Amino acid sequence: MGTTVTDPAALTPREARSLFRGGLITPTAGWSAGWTQANLLVLPREMALEFMVFAQRNARACPVLDVALAGEVAASIFDGDLRTDLPAYRVYRDGEPVAEVGEVREYWRDDLVSFLIGCSFTFEGALLEAGVPVRHIEAGTNVPMYLTNRECAPAGRFAGPLVVSMRPVPARQVGDAVRVTARYPAVHGAPVHVGDPAGLGITDLDRPDFGEPVEIRAGETPVFWACGVTPQAAVMRSRPAFAIGHAPGHMAVTDARDSAYLVP
CATH class of the missing domain: 3.30.2040.10 (PSTPO5379-like domain)
Known part of the structure; x- marks a missing residue:
C-alpha cells in the first residue's frame, strides 16, 4: 500500500488502527506517542490456561496486559478488531510460520483466546x-x-x-x-x-x-x-497445532496510556 504518513507519532490509536485495517504494513516504533503498544498471541482456548501459567512464570518477558476471551475480537485496552487492526500478523501451524499477512479473518476461529502482552516500545x-x-x-x-x-x-x-x-x-x-x-x-x-x-x-x-x-x-x-516475541519463540519450540502472533515489531496500538504502566 502506498500510504505516506508524515507524523505517525501524532496519530491517535483509532487513526493508526484504521490505517492498518486499510492495508498499511509498517513497524510501529514511534507511532501514537504516549499510547501503549502490545504484542499479540492468539491460541486455542484449550491451551490458554497453560500459556497464562507460562506467562506468569516468565513475567519479565511475557507481561500480560489484557486477555480477550474466546469469541471476542476486542479487549478492554484495544477498542478495535484484533483480526484486522494490527499492521501484520504471523500464522503458525505445528510451530512453523506458514503465513505473514495484513489481517487474519480467514484464519479466525470461535475458540481463539487473544493475549495482549507488554511491549518495550512503551x-x-x-x-x-x-x-x-x-x-x-x-x-x-x-x-x-x-x-x-x-x-x-x-x-x-x-x-x-x-x-x-x-x-x-x-x-x-x-x-x-x-x-x-x-x-x-x-x-x-x-x-x-x-x-x-x-x-x-x-x-x-x-x-x-x-x-x-x-x-x-x-x-x-x-x-x-x-521482549514480547518470547511467546512466539515458545510457539516455535513447543509446536502447538495452531497459533497467531503479531509480526515482530508490528504491534497492537492500544487505547491505554504509557503513563498507566509507569511506577512512581
Missing part, C-alpha cells in the same frame, strides 16, 4: 525524554530482536528461549536507560543484560533473528531488554 518515549537515543526510531527501522541461550521456565506444553530487543546506548547514559525503564515493570522493565552479547549466546548483532540491525557507534554499549 518506555521509548521516556528514554527519548531523558535524552537517551533510540536508534531504530532515528533510522525509521524495526527494532533488532535476538534469540538467547536463556531458557524460560516451562509450563505444560510451553517452553522456549528468552527473546531480547537491543538498543545501543552511549556508555555514559546506560545508567539513565536502566533507571528510566525500571519504572515500567509491566512492559519488560529494566534491561536483562548490558554489554557483551556473547553473555546471551548472541554471536552477531548484525544478524538479528527478528527485526532489522541497527548501527552501534563508537562509545555505545548494546543494552538488551526482555
Whole structure:
C-alpha cells in the first residue's frame, strides 16, 4: 500500500488502527506517542490456561496486559478488531510460520483466546525524554530482536528461549536507560543484560533473528531488554497445532496510556 504518513507519532490509536485495517504494513516504533503498544498471541482456548501459567512464570518477558476471551475480537485496552487492526500478523501451524499477512479473518476461529502482552516500545518515549537515543526510531527501522541461550521456565506444553530487543546506548547514559525503564515493570522493565552479547549466546548483532540491525557507534554499549516475541519463540519450540502472533515489531496500538504502566 502506498500510504505516506508524515507524523505517525501524532496519530491517535483509532487513526493508526484504521490505517492498518486499510492495508498499511509498517513497524510501529514511534507511532501514537504516549499510547501503549502490545504484542499479540492468539491460541486455542484449550491451551490458554497453560500459556497464562507460562506467562506468569516468565513475567519479565511475557507481561500480560489484557486477555480477550474466546469469541471476542476486542479487549478492554484495544477498542478495535484484533483480526484486522494490527499492521501484520504471523500464522503458525505445528510451530512453523506458514503465513505473514495484513489481517487474519480467514484464519479466525470461535475458540481463539487473544493475549495482549507488554511491549518495550512503551518506555521509548521516556528514554527519548531523558535524552537517551533510540536508534531504530532515528533510522525509521524495526527494532533488532535476538534469540538467547536463556531458557524460560516451562509450563505444560510451553517452553522456549528468552527473546531480547537491543538498543545501543552511549556508555555514559546506560545508567539513565536502566533507571528510566525500571519504572515500567509491566512492559519488560529494566534491561536483562548490558554489554557483551556473547553473555546471551548472541554471536552477531548484525544478524538479528527478528527485526532489522541497527548501527552501534563508537562509545555505545548494546543494552538488551526482555521482549514480547518470547511467546512466539515458545510457539516455535513447543509446536502447538495452531497459533497467531503479531509480526515482530508490528504491534497492537492500544487505547491505554504509557503513563498507566509507569511506577512512581
